[in-house]
Amino acid sequence: MAEIQIKNVAKAFGAYQALNNINLTIADQEFMVLLGASGCGKSTLLRIIAGLETATSGEVWIGGKRIDHLSPKDRGIAMVFQNYAVFPHLTVFENIGFGLRMQKLPNAEVTRRVERVAGLMHIEMLLKRYSGELSGGQRQRVAVARALAMEPDVILMDEPLSNLDALLRMEMRAELKGVLAESKTTAIYVTHDQVK
Amino acid sequence: MTDTVLVDAANTRKWGRYLYISSVVLLCAWVLVPIYFLMVNTLSSPETVNSFPKTLVPEFDLGSLTFFAGFAGMLTALKNSVLVAGMTMVMSILIGAPAVYALSRFEFRGKSTFRLLILLTRAFPLPLLALPLAVMFIRTGLDDTAFGLALVHTTLAVPFAVLITFSLFSGIPIELEEAAWTLGCTRLTAFTMVVLPLIMPGITASAIFAFVISWNEVFAAAVLTIENRTLTAFLLQNLDTSPLHLKFAGGFILVVPALIFIFAVRKYLFAMWGIANR
Amino acid sequence: MNARYLPYILILPVTLFLCVFFLYPFVLVAQQAFTTGSGFTFDNFREITSHWKFPISLTNTLLLAAAVVPVQLALALLMATMVSRMGKGRDLVLYIWTIPLGISDLAAELIWLAIFEQSGFLNTMMSGLGVIDKPVNFLSYEHPGVVFLAIALAEIWRATAIMLVILVAGIGLIPKEYYEAADVFGASKWKQFTRITLPMLRPSLQTALVLRVILAFEIFAVVAALGGTLFPVLMGETYTYQFDLLNSGAAAAMVLVILAISIGFTLIILRILRVPKGASI
Numbered sequence A: 001m002a003e004i005q006i007k008n009v010a011k012a013f014g015a016y017q018a019l020n021n022i023n024l025t026i027a028d029q030e031f032m033v034l035l036g037a038s039g040c041g042k043s044t045l046l047r048i049i050a051g052l053e054t055a056t057s058g059e060v061w062i063g064g065k066r067i068d069h070l071s072p073k074d075r076g077i078a079m080v081f082q083n084y085a086v087f088p089h090l091t092v093f094e095n096i097g098f099g100l101r102m103q104k105l106p107n108a109e110v111t112r113r114v115e116r117v118a119g120l121m122h123i124e125m126l127l128k129r130y131s132g133e134l135s136g137g138q139r140q141r142v143a144v145a146r147a148l149a150m151e152p153d154v155i156l157m158d159e160p161l162s163n164l165d166a167l168l169r170m171e172m173r174a175e176l177k178g179v180l181a182e183s184k185t186t187a188i189y190v191t192h193d194q195v196k
Numbered sequence B: 001m002t003d004t005v006l007v008d009a010a011n012t013r014k015w016g017r018y019l020y021i022s023s024v025v026l027l028c029a030w031v032l033v034p035i036y037f038l039m040v041n042t043l044s045s046p047e048t049v050n051s052f053p054k055t056l057v058p059e060f061d062l063g064s065l066t067f068f069a070g071f072a073g074m075l076t077a078l079k080n081s082v083l084v085a086g087m088t089m090v091m092s093i094l095i096g097a098p099a100v101y102a103l104s105r106f107e108f109r110g111k112s113t114f115r116l117l118i119l120l121t122r123a124f125p126l127p128l129l130a131l132p133l134a135v136m137f138i139r140t141g142l143d144d145t146a147f148g149l150a151l152v153h154t155t156l157a158v159p160f161a162v163l164i165t166f167s168l169f170s171g172i173p174i175e176l177e178e179a180a181w182t183l184g185c186t187r188l189t190a191f192t193m194v195v196l197p198l199i200m201p202g203i204t205a206s207a208i209f210a211f212v213i214s215w216n217e218v219f220a221a222a223v224l225t226i227e228n229r230t231l232t233a234f235l236l237q238n239l240d241t242s243p244l245h246l247k248f249a250g251g252f253i254l255v256v257p258a259l260i261f262i263f264a265v266r267k268y269l270f271a272m273w274g275i276a277n278r
Numbered sequence C: 001m002n003a004r005y006l007p008y009i010l011i012l013p014v015t016l017f018l019c020v021f022f023l024y025p026f027v028l029v030a031q032q033a034f035t036t037g038s039g040f041t042f043d044n045f046r047e048i049t050s051h052w053k054f055p056i057s058l059t060n061t062l063l064l065a066a067a068v069v070p071v072q073l074a075l076a077l078l079m080a081t082m083v084s085r086m087g088k089g090r091d092l093v094l095y096i097w098t099i100p101l102g103i104s105d106l107a108a109e110l111i112w113l114a115i116f117e118q119s120g121f122l123n124t125m126m127s128g129l130g131v132i133d134k135p136v137n138f139l140s141y142e143h144p145g146v147v148f149l150a151i152a153l154a155e156i157w158r159a160t161a162i163m164l165v166i167l168v169a170g171i172g173l174i175p176k177e178y179y180e181a182a183d184v185f186g187a188s189k190w191k192q193f194t195r196i197t198l199p200m201l202r203p204s205l206q207t208a209l210v211l212r213v214i215l216a217f218e219i220f221a222v223v224a225a226l227g228g229t230l231f232p233v234l235m236g237e238t239y240t241y242q243f244d245l246l247n248s249g250a251a252a253a254m255v256l257v258i259l260a261i262s263i264g265f266t267l268i269i270l271r272i273l274r275v276p277k278g279a280s281i
């Protein structure tokens, strides 16, 4: 059960009011698409849910628990960053398996999960490469795979497919929706893309 | 018409390439030739060193060097130097790194003042602090110990360590750390798993620098040690009264470890993990 | 977590350390500068500034810094950009260029003494070329220009490497996409240097310059070896007061003067190369 409730969340950067009293409920297992103009505060909202930014006021609840005070690792979320944040010193494999290693999963399980999500994202042939040897779109898919591998209750995706060609993007989005529905994950999907 | 333009362009490129290569070679020579001269002097007999004109090739006379090698206390001084420099290196990183992390990752009151103060400690001719410290050390029993001297050298090295790592640290995007947090890391594990490998070159650079500062420091070493002289202090003491050829040999003894040390860590100095590609 | 206090906890070790080993002796030195046995005075400062050598050593120090630091900056920038697009041989070239980093003042002075002394290599080469017929004692009062040049060269030789290391590391952090973008827009190499490298390098430039300028004011050993008493500098005079004249009060006052100058220049550099918050990579 991972219903997300956002109650009266506001965020100010100094004098600039980035978010104004946001109220939003995302039902358990829902695939919610957030659409908005550039600079309207979508990333900021995701970062508040993830615990990377503290709201100026308001509350965030996940699965019936208030989580504002928890650190990011204890929130049961995974996040795809708008600028990927793929670790440059690790291979694609180790990037995707990073969270699993933190959970101290056995090697075999890490390999199994990494290979599965890499297959989903069509990057299974890149597993040995470093981030510097990837294209923008490939890097982006590594970022998505890294979040998926966690099999989290909630996944937050900040324009996760923006760098792919239209065809691949459509295919990936369909696949993502399928996978997330199957794993019963609640998802927030931020996009610019009007042809939804 | 277009042909001549093309040929011209190719010519310019060729000349640019020659210019580039010759400047690289020239700059290498600029660094190496003076060291070579010192070597020639060191490996020449005393008569040649004081004669004129000089030859530009060494005659491989080991007189001056064996003189130093046989010098009583030389090996102990060498050991002391390594010991003090090693301690300085470790202490300045251990003390400096947390502060650098705070500076580059947090907004806190007094941050800019703190950074400025750290910087400004370098504006002080620190070796002069050795004098009041000598009094303090005698009271606490730290005088004439490697550890006491390492403490002073750490004072010299820490501001550098902070400065160097800070500028490299700021270049590492915070999103990498944030990503690690969302993937189950605490602040500490995110630091050790993500930040540390990325700033290792920077840390290594400042560690080398700390080592070298300590290795080369003469003044505080001369004031604070009597029995446990470091190599530089030891040489300074004996060079003042030495003839020219022994001076050059002493200088050469100081240069050789520098060559080896920089060679040993050269990879770390600059290997940047391809961060540029992120 | 107690994120509010964390940064303060992190800066605590360095603060405590510097309090004991820097602040405490510093206060003692400052105290000494303002006392002459009978309470608070400016006598020490009056004494050193009225000494005939003071204006000379002040000018010499500033002149040397003004001659050396810009050359070092230009040289380090040139070397750093040269290696940034070097393929094979990069490691070797970088190693050679950073060798002086490990060489002490003491060793550097001996290296340059071997070149400039009367039976040294400069004389050998010049007589070999027939420019002079007998060895000249360059490092004497008859050749103040050569003395200055020798000191400046030795300093440039010895201390450019530290700037180089900082700048090479800084350039390594500039994403190469920026250069690729600039290539696409048709920017020349020179434009790329002035429009991308220099601005992005500002934090590293700041560090490199502050470090070098401060060290330039503390120059002493190389000058002592090559110039001796011919070329008095502030730091040398400080040591003279302390160890030859056994006048700790005056030495302490000298130290405070050097400190004031260094602080002044540090602030100017920080001001000029200020990095606006949020403008870093």
Ligand SMILES: Nc1ncnc2c1ncn2[C@@H]1O[C@H](COP(=O)(O)OP(=O)(O)OP(=O)(O)O)[C@@H](O)[C@H]1O
Binding pocket: A013, A016, A018, A036, A037, A038, A039, A040, A041, A042, A043, A044, A045, A082
């Ligand atoms: N650290 C910050 N300091 C000050 N202002 C900020 C900061 N982060 C974001 N902002 C401002 O908050 C607003 C919302 O930013 P946010 O990144 O959430 O936008 P976004 O909706 O994700 O835009 P895009 O679609 O372009 O990614 C922007 O106007 C931005 O300028």
Ligand SMILES: [Mg+2]
Binding pocket: A042, A043, A044, A082, A158
């Ligand atoms: Mg955004």
